[in-house]
Amino acid sequence: MHEDFMKGKVTIIGCPKLDAVDYSEKLIEIIRNNDIKSVTVVRMEVPCCGGLQRAAENALLNSGKFIPWQVVTISRDGRILD
Numbered sequence: 001m002h003e004d005f006m007k008g009k010v011t012i013i014g015c016p017k018l019d020a021v022d023y024s025e026k027l028i029e030i031i032r033n034n035d036i037k038s039v040t041v042v043r044m045e046v047p048c049c050g051g052l053q054r055a056a057e058n059a060l061l062n063s064g065k066f067i068p069w070q071v072v073t074i075s076r077d078g079r080i081l082d
Contacts, residue, residue, distance in 0.1 A: 016051030027059030039069040
């Protein structure tokens with residue numbers, strides 16, 4: 001996973017189930033105030049990780065920038081699903 005998704009990139013990690021915050025506002029500010037070339041959301045297949053994906057999508061839509069992005073879903077046993 002490190003070689004595919006993290007090496008040479010800035011990585012932000014969060015868990016909407018365990019963290020009592022809305023990531024959207026923080027992500028909007030990060031996107032607005034930095035020269036980000038693309039965003040990849042790597043999430044697990046579990047439903048609670050959908051909150052992280054929605055926060056990233058919301059931030060991208062509300063940042064005022066057009067940035068290429070993708071979502072990669074990882075299975076519970078570590079396989080890439082899409």
